[in-house]
Amino acid sequence: MTETGNYMDSLDNLLTALEIYRDVEQQTVNRIKEIMAEHNIQIPAPEIVKIDTEKIRARLAAGRQEQMVAEPYAYGAERGRAR
Numbered sequence: 001m002t003e004t005g006n007y008m009d010s011l012d013n014l015l016t017a018l019e020i021y022r023d024v025e026q027q028t029v030n031r032i033k034e035i036m037a038e039h040n041i042q043i044p045a046p047e048i049v050k051i052d053t054e055k056i057r058a059r060l061a062a063g064r065q066e067q068m069v070a071e072p073y074a075y076g077a078e079r080g081r082a083r
Contacts, residue, residue, distance in 0.1 A: 025049070 029048050036043060043051075 029045050032048055033043070033045060
């Protein structure tokens, strides 16, 4: 096969991968919207795509920490001490 053929095959494979990535991204965005809607959080899909995931993870971690303090026995704490 010629160099041009390899180049074209590579581009075709990469375009296929991009299409798959976009499909998975859309499914992920839709699922995030569903979960957020269940908790009365409304963010438009284009905004979800733009969100800095590290900032969201930090907020989730803070929320988990608050939950652990508010509900210590649900997280394995006994007599005020965590296991």
